[in-house]
Amino acid sequence: MAKNLNKIGENGIYKVKDKIAGKKNFYHLVMFPYPSGDLHIGHWYNFAPADVYARFKKMNGFNVLSPIGFDAFGLPAENAAIKRGIHPKDWTYKNIKTMMRQLKNIGAIYDWSRKIITSDPDYYKWTQWIFLQLFKSGLVYRRKAPANWCLKCRTVLANEQVIEGKCERCGSDVIQKNIEQWLFKITDYAEELLKDLDGLDWPEKTKTMQRNWIGRSEGAMIKFPISDSEEFIEVFTTRADTVFGATYAVIAPEHPLIGALGLKIRNFEEVKKYAAEAAKKSELQRTDLAKEKTGVKLEGIEAINPLNGEKIPVFSADYVLGHYGTGAVMAVPAHDQRDFEFATRYNLAIKQVITPQINADLRENKLNKAFEEDGYLFASGEFTGLKSAEGRKKIVERLGKKGLGSGKVNYKLRDWLVSRQRYWGAPIPIVYCDKCGIVPVSEKNLPIKLPNVKNYLPTEEGRSPLAKSEKFVKTKCPKCGSSAKRETDTMDTFVCSSWYYLRYADPKNSKRFADPKKIKAWLPVDVYIGGAEHSVLHLLYARFFTKALYDMGFLSFKEPFLKLRHQGIILGPDGQKMSKSRGNVIDPDELVEKFGSDCVRMYLCFMGPYDQGGPWNPTGILGIKRFLERVYRLTFNIKRSNIDIGASEAQKLKRILHQTVKKTTEDIENFRFNTAVSSLMILFNEMEKNFEILKFSNFEIFLKLLSPFAPYLTEDLWRQLGNKKLIHREKWPIYDPKLIKEEKFELIIQINGKMREKISVDCGVSQKEAEKLVLEQEKVKKILGDQRIKKIIFVPDRLINIVI
């Protein structure tokens, strides 16, 4: 069936115009895939139900843009290509070809004329252009510092790409490597990125994850001067109320103060050795909680508590992180478990300065772990007796007067490291000149094309393979014209995907990244659908780009995706994650071959709640197959007459029809595809049972409701029923609220809250009438016997509960 429409989508019927008179634009976006080589069932689960929604919106009168493209640059594609000994470019474009063919099977309303591929020069030209704009705005900087280095991928990784100390892509160990790198100052936007989450229609879970990732915390900066020195240790703390309990200070092994103090540290060599060992450890080893805390005392160095003048020892220890806060802490072992463990191990003083009750007697109280809650200040000079919150405020005020402290907000979010020492990415448009230093490439020379080199393998010494291409490296300084060298690192692929949603508005534009008028016509994205695994990476970066481009005056909105929905993950039939090695992979091509595209689409919708996913049930799809075949058969059994036979049955059928229109509409709007399908089944079961009195026009309404789920079948049947136009261009049915009302209902009769009987009565029956009817029931009489009725509860049009 539907063979004649197999080429749906290829002949331009889904081409989108930027403006249609009388229609509102609706930007419907799915996360574009990277060209892995095969469209798997997870893609289908993202794209097929999403397309149901897009078609639904279209039939509801919107001018819907639903584009698709490929996130083509990046590590995964490159690693896969290397494994097979194929050039990344050949591999990528071959895969795109295959995947386009597979994508067309879905039957989505993609406008293929807007397809984008991020590894095409006319796309990455604008990725580079945006890099230059960020550079101009001071949001890009270069720095030599320890970075996450994946041993296998031989490149640095962003903080977000290191999962439990391992590479997100290949799972190998990640170590710290001191290397020159490019970073985007996403931290400038920490507060805005946090605050603006409130206004977004996103899953709460995703917003929470971003909030946690940004990790705002309010506290104070406090300076601890160092005896006989101009230097001081500046710490960040959220517990200024515990300053009197600070019995030592700790700086991270990589803290610059160690170098600054130099030989003032009597055991300088030992301290340097400790730092070197810490650097060798992977993030995973260093942050292993189970590990005993280690550290080394800075002999001959003392810090002065700025509040009480006490001299305290200073340690270097790797339980303090170099990159958070100031890389130094005041240690309060009585009120911080980490400090407590360290103090216990090295026999350091533990001084309690917060008590749960005011004026607590601490004489017999020996702590066996840190007391971390708020309480009342104790042994804290003039601050004694204050509540923690007040103590914090007063102490920071006092320190402020001395010039040794101030309030401060800190974030866990770190700047985004974007340089990669890899081949398959957009070259960073920067030139190094001996005279002028770091110089951005002139915009009119973009794109800086990625050369087609033979040797694309990552190198051991931590330089991009591009460094070996003399032709690429050698250039002229854009400023002074003397000979210069190109930057050879490429950009993180997440840079490419941080703005692609803008390009879809105007994908062919060669003068700008997109025409502002077209951007205005479509953006921001009305609904964005994709996996929850992008909750912090892509979704945070894309928000950052939008905000930065807004501040530069290129956009008129600050958030790219107003509404976000995630699909769940489909597991293999064994409940395990699908993988070739486990042999539990479900191939959508095979399913389409066996059951047809409509059937696969609809079953994916029917499986369960969209955001839930779960194991694939190999036989479940048969139910949908049967259903669609029954629909096909019934189409040719309907009597083509509009005469109602058997008024009451026809009335009932009409009522269910209108109820279904209502339910399906509401369910699709709320991404409840599973219940939308089941309501269509209920309606169809009724229609099939009563096909002799089924009105032709009513069956057509059913077909329209079905069409977003089963576009191929419904277009075919629509035509076979004699319609000239396409069903997906029809208007979505509207229900009549008067017609969905029931005339009768089943009155539930409860006795002491237990259901005992039900009777059919007219809607709107009064309590009096209902009681009379109920008490006449034989069964009720029997149970009641001669017991006294204490109370009767009546819920109109629902139930009656007799309490005895």
Next chain:
RNA sequence: GCCGGGGUGGCGAAAUUGGAAGACGCAUCAGCUUUAGGAGCUGACGCCGCAAGGUUUGCGGGUUCAAAUCCCGCCCCCGGCACCA
């Protein structure tokens, strides 16, 4: 450890301003029809019971005429973060 989400038949799941638990579908069983392929139709189908009836939403309490739904305590599963001072 912290932050989210969840636990309902053999299975996927419905039902949330508290009001019939298990819609819809899968699997299974019986019958019809075919008697060859995961074909079609009709019916049964939470559990115990021949039945009347009893019982049932992870476990234990509570509120209520009435709890899958609200409250308290506990157990388990999934996802994320994790020495963030």
